[in-house]
Amino acid sequence: MLGKIQATGSKLFARGGVITGRIMNTSNVWLTKSIYYGKVGAELSKEIYRKEGLTPPNVDEFKSVYAKLLGLGKEYSKKPTELLNMAKSLKKNDLLKYGSYGVQILGFFSLGEVIGRRKLVGYKHY
Known part of the structure; x- marks a missing residue:
């Protein structure tokens, strides 16, 4: 009886090891692909940023745009x-x-x- 339990346990352990190995292999493949495409995307973004001469807006530009929007909102709230x-x-x-x-x-x-x-449609239901 004990030998049968040990044999069953070792079979289950072996199957678990195979499944775990597959999961680890798949996750490793996805990880390397994600890192690769992340680096490619970053380099492509840098090239576009340089060639287009893009610069982020400074604080004064943000303030002026939002001040204008706030002023328009206040103006139209007084005169609907x-x-x-x-x-x-x-x-x-x-x-x-x-x-x-x-x-x-x-x-x-x-x-x-x-x-x-x-x-394409909907969220996963957990």
């Missing part, structure tokens, strides 16, 4: 009829232009969601 009149005066071409901007923004957001979830 002015905002309504401006919205009513929009022409068809303006609506199409701003609508297309909205669709583009929604598309980029949706693409980011798909990339983040690594699925």
Whole structure:
């Protein structure tokens, strides 16, 4: 009886070792691919950054943009009829232009969601 239990235990241990080895091998492959593509992406981003002459905005530029937005928000909150009149005066071409901007923004957001979830539809249920 004891020999049978030991034989069964050693078989289970061997199977567990094989499964663990496969998991380790798969995770090692994914890790090396992730590191490689991360480095490639970083180098590509550096090249684009240099060639396009991109620079991040400085603090003063951030402050000026948000100060203007805050000022506009305060102005329109004091005179909401002015905002309504401006919205009513929009022409068809303006609506199409701003609508297309909205669709583009929604598309980029949706693409980011798909990339983040690594699925086209829905989240995993845990």
